Amino acid sequence: MGLPVDDAHNPPRPPASTAPAGGRAWSNRPPGSPPVVTVPSPPAGSADSHRSTEGDIRAVLRIPQFRRLWLALTLSSLGDWMGLLATTALASSLQAGFSEKAYAIGSVLIVRLLPALIFGPFAGVVADRLDRRLTMVVADVLRFGLFASIPLVGTLAWLLIASLLIECVSLFWNPAKDASVPNLVPVQRLATANTLSLITTYGSAPLGAAIFSLLATLSRALGSSVSFFKTSPLDLALYFNAGTFLVSAVVIFGLRGIGRANRLDAEANPGLWSSITEGLRFVGRDRMVRGLVVGILGGFAGAGCVVALGRLYVQILGGGDSAYGVLFGAVFVGLATGMALGPRVLGDYSRSRLFGLSVTAAGVTMLLVAVVPNLVLACVLVVFVGAFAGIAWVTGYTLLQAGVSDELRGRTFALVQSLVRVDLLLVLAVAPGLVGLIGSHHLDLWGHLRVRTDGVTIVLLSGGLLAVAVGLFAYRQMDERKGVAVLPELWNALLGRRAAPERPRHAGLFIALEGGEGSGKSTQVERLRSWLASSGREVVVTREPGGTALGVKLRELLLDPAARLHPRTEALLYAADRAEHVSRVIEPALARGAIVVSDRFIDSSIAYQGAGRQLGADDIAMLSRWATRSLLPDVTILLDIPARTGLARVRARASGNGSRHERPTDRDRGGVPGRDDSSPFSRHDAVPSRQAAGKAAGKDRDGPTPGVDVSGASTPGASTPGAEAPGATAPGVDRIEAEELSFHERVRDGFRQLAERTPDRYVVLDADRSPDTVHNQIRNVVTGYLRRGEDDGPGAPRPQATSDSASKEPSAAVPVRPPPPERPAPPDRPTHTRASPDSATISPAPGPADSVSPADPAGPVGSADHADPSDLARGTERSEPPASGTRTGTEATDPTDDPETAWVPDNLPTASGRSSR
Ligand SMILES: Nc1ncnc2c1ncn2[C@@H]1O[C@H](COP(=O)(O)OP(=O)(O)O)[C@@H](O)[C@H]1O
Numbered sequence: 018m019g020l021p022v023d024d025a026h027n028p029p030r031p032p033a034s035t036a037p038a039g040g041r042a043w044s045n046r047p048p049g050s051p052p053v054v055t056v057p058s059p060p061a062g063s064a065d066s067h068r069s070t071e072g073d074i075r076a077v078l079r080i081p082q083f084r085r086l087w088l089a090l091t092l093s094s095l096g097d098w099m100g101l102l103a104t105t106a107l108a109s110s111l112q113a114g115f116s117e118k119a120y121a122i123g124s125v126l127i128v129r130l131l132p133a134l135i136f137g138p139f140a141g142v143v144a145d146r147l148d149r150r151l152t153m154v155v156a157d158v159l160r161f162g163l164f165a166s167i168p169l170v171g172t173l174a175w176l177l178i179a180s181l182l183i184e185c186v187s188l189f190w191n192p193a194k195d196a197s198v199p200n201l202v203p204v205q206r207l208a209t210a211n212t213l214s215l216i217t218t219y220g221s222a223p224l225g226a227a228i229f230s231l232l233a234t235l236s237r238a239l240g241s242s243v244s245f246f247k248t249s250p251l252d253l254a255l256y257f258n259a260g261t262f263l264v265s266a267v268v269i270f271g272l273r274g275i276g277r278a279n280r281l282d283a284e285a286n287p288g289l290w291s292s293i294t295e296g297l298r299f300v301g302r303d304r305m306v307r308g309l310v311v312g313i314l315g316g317f318a319g320a321g322c323v324v325a326l327g328r329l330y331v332q333i334l335g336g337g338d339s340a341y342g343v344l345f346g347a348v349f350v351g352l353a354t355g356m357a358l359g360p361r362v363l364g365d366y367s368r369s370r371l372f373g374l375s376v377t378a379a380g381v382t383m384l385l386v387a388v389v390p391n392l393v394l395a396c397v398l399v400v401f402v403g404a405f406a407g408i409a410w411v412t413g414y415t416l417l418q419a420g421v422s423d424e425l426r427g428r429t430f431a432l433v434q435s436l437v438r439v440d441l442l443l444v445l446a447v448a449p450g451l452v453g454l455i456g457s458h459h460l461d462l463w464g465h466l467r468v469r470t471d472g473v474t475i476v477l478l479s480g481g482l483l484a485v486a487v488g489l490f491a492y493r494q495m496d497e498r499k500g501v502a503v504l505p506e507l508w509n510a511l512l513g514r515r516a517a518p519e520r521p522r523h524a525g526l527f528i529a530l531e532g533g534e535g536s537g538k539s540t541q542v543e544r545l546r547s548w549l550a551s552s553g554r555e556v557v558v559t560r561e562p563g564g565t566a567l568g569v570k571l572r573e574l575l576l577d578p579a580a581r582l583h584p585r586t587e588a589l590l591y592a593a594d595r596a597e598h599v600s601r602v603i604e605p606a607l608a609r610g611a612i613v614v615s616d617r618f619i620d621s622s623i624a625y626q627g628a629g630r631q632l633g634a635d636d637i638a639m640l641s642r643w644a645t646r647s648l649l650p651d652v653t654i655l656l657d658i659p660a661r662t663g664l665a666r667v668r669a670r671a672s673g674n675g676s677r678h679e680r681p682t683d684r685d686r687g688g689v690p691g692r693d694d695s696s697p698f699s700r701h702d703a704v705p706s707r708q709a710a711g712k713a714a715g716k717d718r719d720g721p722t723p724g725v726d727v728s729g730a731s732t733p734g735a736s737t738p739g740a741e742a743p744g745a746t747a748p749g750v751d752r753i754e755a756e757e758l759s760f761h762e763r764v765r766d767g768f769r770q771l772a773e774r775t776p777d778r779y780v781v782l783d784a785d786r787s788p789d790t791v792h793n794q795i796r797n798v799v800t801g802y803l804r805r806g807e808d809d810g811p812g813a814p815r816p817q818a819t820s821d822s823a824s825k826e827p828s829a830a831v832p833v834r835p836p837p838p839e840r841p842a843p844p845d846r847p848t849h850t851r852a853s854p855d856s857a858t859i860s861p862a863p864g865p866a867d868s869v870s871p872a873d874p875a876g877p878v879g880s881a882d883h884a885d886p887s888d889l890a891r892g893t894e895r896s897e898p899p900a901s902g903t904r905t906g907t908e909a910t911d912p913t914d915d916p917e918t919a920w921v922p923d924n925l926p927t928a929s930g931r932s933s934r
C-alpha cells in the first residue's frame with residue numbers, strides 16, 4: 018500500500034552527531050576516501066519500488082479514503098457531462114426557430130464558463146478557509162437540487178440561471194477536492210492520484226454521453242405509453258444526473274479524513290489579473306511557449322465550435338438527441354484514445370513538431386466534418402478530431418511542464434487556463450451567434466448537387482481553417498528541427514522507429530579520418546589541413562578525444578595508463594567527449610560552412626569500445642548517436658593497416674625511432690578567435706591539447722622531430738612483426754595503445770565491418786603505403802566531395818548525414834549519407850571550391866611531376882601542400898581526364914605513371930549513390 022516507508026525497514030542510523038541533515042545515513046568511511054552517502058533502499062513492495070503505471074493505479078486505489086473520493090469524483094464528472102448534454106439539448110428543444118435554438122445553446126455554454134472566468138482564481142482561496150468535506154457535501158446537495166429543478170421548472174430562463182448557479186457551486190467543489198487529495202494519499206502516490214483524477218474527469222465523458230443517449234432513446238420509447246416522457250424526453254437524463262450528485266454527497270459525507278485546511282495560503286491562487294500579466298511577459302518572450310499557447314487556444318476554439326454547434330449539426334444531418342449523444346461521445350472517445358495512444362505510438366517523435374501537426378490535423382479533419390453529408394461518417398471523423406486534439410493536449414501539457422521553469426510554470430498554467438476560458442467563451446458566444454446570423458441555406462448546383470451553406474457548415478469550416486492556421490503557426494514557432502523532412506520522420510515514428518533520418522541542412526563538409534593505432538591519421542589530417550587551406554574556405558581541424566577544453570581533461574583521463582576505467586565508463590566518457598565536441602565545435606563550424614576534418618569520430622567508439630572492448634556495436638552506436646544527435650561525417654576515410662604494423666609504428670614513435678609529424682597548432686587547426694572558447698584549438702588556448710593528453714598518457718607526441726625519415730617507417734618492410742610485443746606497457750604508450758594485439762585486431766575488424774556495411778559514407782585506404790601516396794589518395798576523395806559541394810551551388814546547404822536509427826539493421830551498419838559525390842576528379846583537373854568570396858582553386862592529387870618518391874618525402878609533398886592556386890592549376894595541362902568509368906590504380910589510361918598516386922579508391926560512391934564495388 019502506498020504509505021510512507023516504514024522506519025523498521027531503514028538500516029540503523031549512526032549516532033546523531035555523524036548523521037547529516039535530511040535523514041540520510043552516512044556509511045563509515047576511512048578518512049580520505051570519497052564520501053559515500055547511503056540512501057536506504059526501499060524494502061521490496063514498498064511505496065518507493067518501481068512499478069508499472071497500472072500497478073501504481075491499483076496501489077493508490079487501495080487507499081480506502083482516496084477510493085471513496087475517487088468514486089465521488091467519477092459520479093460528479095459523469096453528472097457534469099450528462100448535465101452539459103442535457104441542458105444544451107433542453108435549451109435547444111425549448112426554442113422553436115433555428116437561430117433561437119443556436120442562441121439558447123450558446124447561452125447555456127456561456128453561463129457554464131462565465132463563473133470560472135470571474136471567480137475561478139478566488140474560489141480556491143475561499144475553499145481553503147472552509148471545512149472541505151462539508152464544502153463538498155453542501156455543493157453536491159445544491160447541485161442535486163438545482164439539476165432536479167431544471168426539468169421541474171421547464172423554462173429557458175431558469176435553465177440558464179440554474180446552470181450559472183451549478184457552475185458557481187462547482188467552483189468550490191473542485192478546489193476542495195484537489196486540496197484534499199494530499200491529505201489522503203502519500204506524497205509518492207500523488208502523481209498517480211492526479212493522473213487517475215484526470216482520466217476520470219475526461220474519461221467519464223463518453224460514458225456520460227452513452228448514458229445520455231440511452232436515456233434519450235428510452236424516453237422516446239416510453240413516450241408513446243407514458244405521458245411524462247412524451248412531454249420532456251430529456252427529463253430522465255436530468256433526474257439521473259441530479260441523482261449522481263446526491264450519491265456523491267453521501268459518499269463524501271463518510272470521508273472523515275478530510276477537514277479544514279491546516280494553514281491558509283492566500284497567495285497560492287494569484288488573482289486573474291496578476292496571473293495574466295505575470296505570465297504574459299514570459300509567454301510573449303518564449304518562442305516555444307508562444308507557439309504552444311496559440312496552438313492551445315486555436316485547438317480549444319475548434320473544439321468549442323464542435324461543442325457549441327454539435328446539436329445543430331446533428332439536426333442538419335437529420336439526427337436527433339441520441340445522435341447528438343453519440344457525436345458528443347465520439348469526440349471524447351477520440352480524445353481519450355489520442356491521449357492514451359498518441360504518446361505511445363508517437364513517443365519518439367519530436368514533441369514540439371507533434372503539437373503543431375496534431376492541431377493542424379484536427380483542423381483538417383474538422384473541415385471534412387463540416388462538409389460531410391452523412392451522420393455516421395461524421396461521427397467517425399469526429400473521433401479523429403478528438404484523437405488529434407487529445408494528442409495535442411497531452412503533448413502541449415507535457416511540453417509546458419517540461420519546457421517552462423519551475424518558478425514560471427504555475428503562472429504560465431494559470432495564464433493558459435484563463436486564456437482558454439476567455440477563448441472558449443468568445444467562441445461559444447460568437448459561434449452560435451454567427452450561425453444564427455447566417456441562417457439556414459443551401460445551394461443547388463446543376464440541379465442535383467446540393468451544397469450546404471448554412472451557418473453551422475460555414476462556422477465549422479471557419480473553425481477548421483482557424484485550427485489549421487494556428488497549428489501551422491505553432492509548428493513554425495516551435496520547430497527545432499528545421500530542414501528535416503516532416504513526413505518520413507513521422508512515418509518512421511509510426512513504424513516504431515526512432516526519429517532523425519536527416520539532420521538540418523548545413524553548408525559545410527565533415528570529413529573524419531579513422532583507423533587503428535599508428536595508421537597515420539594525425540599525419541594525414543595535418544597534410545589535409547595544409548592542402549585544404551589553399552581552398553580559401555574555413556577549415557577546422559579537430560580530433561577525438563580532446564576536441565574541446567573539457568575534452569582535453571577527458572582525454573587525459575581516458576589515455577592515462579594509470580587510470581583503471583570500467584569499459585562502460587570508458588564508453589560513456591568517449592561519448593561525453595563527443596557530445597561536447599559536436600555541440601561546441603563541429604556543429605557550429607558546419608553551420609558556418611566550414612570544412613571540418615576530425616581525427617577520429619563516432620566509428621572509433623564502435624570499433625574500440627564496441628568491437629575491441631566487446632560492448633556491442635549497436636549499443637555503442639546508439640550511445641554515440643544520442644551524444645551527437647545523429648550527426649555523421651559526410652565521408653569517413655578509413656586508414657586501414659594491420660594492427661601489428663600500426664602498433665610497431667606507435668612503438669617506434671614512442672621510443673624515438675619513428676618520425677613525428679608536426680601536430681597541428683591552434684592557428685593551424687583553423688580555430689577562429691572568439692568563436693568557441695571551449696575549444697582547445699581556439700587561438701587563446703596556449704596548450705595544444707594533444708600535448709596535454711600526451712603528457713597525461715606519459716608521452717609527448719606533439720613536438721615535431723626534425724630529421725626523422727617518414728618514408729623509412731612507411732615501407733611495408735616496416736610492418737615489423739614482433740618489433741615490440743603488443744600489450745606491453747612502454748613509456749609513451751597510452752592506455753589504449755597498451756592493449757593486447759588481439760584487442761587491436763578486433764578494432765581493425767570493427768572498422769572494416771563498418772566500412773563494408775556503410776559503403777556510402779566510407780572510403781577505405783591502404784595505410785601501409787607512403788604518407789605521400791596516402792595523402793594523394795585522400796586528396797582525390799576530398800576533391801570529389803568538394804566538387805559536389807560546388808555543383809550544389811555556392812553556399813548550398815547540404816543535408817547533414819545522420820545515423821538512421823530508423824533502420825532495423827544494426828544501427829552501426831546503416832548506409833546513412835546524403836547523396837554521395839561524383840567520383841573524384843582525375844588528378845589532372847583542378848577544382849574550384851564554392852564560388853564564394855573565399856573561393857580559390859584547389860587541386861586533386863598531384864600528377865607525375867608532383868609524385869612522391871619514398872626517398873624524398875619532404876619536397877614534393879611540400880610543394881603539393883603549399884602550392885598556391887596557380888601552381889595547382891598547372892595540373893590541367895597535364896592530361897585529359899578519362900572518358901568515363903571506374904578508374905583504378907592499374908588502368909592503362911591513367912594519366913600518371915605512378916599507380917599509387919593515381920589511385921582512386923574503388924569503393925568511392927558514385928553519383929548514383931552506389932559504391933562502384
Ligand atoms: N604512411 C606511413 N608510413 C610510415 N610511417 C608513417 C606513415 N604515416 C605515419 N607514419 C608514422 O607513424 C607514426 C604514427 O603516425 P600518426 O599519424 O601519429 O598515426 P595515428 O594518428 O593514426 O596514431 C608516426 O611516427 C608517423 O610519422
Ligand SMILES: Cc1cn([C@H]2C[C@H](O)[C@@H](COP(=O)(O)OP(=O)(O)O)O2)c(=O)[nH]c1=O
Binds near residue numbers: 560754
Ligand atoms: C575517439 C575514440 C578514441 N579511442 C581511443 C583510440 C586511441 O587509442 C585513443 C585516442 O588517442 P589518439 O592519440 O588520438 O589516437 P592515435 O594515436 O591513433 O592518433 O583513444 C577510443 O577507444 N574510442 C573512441 O571513441
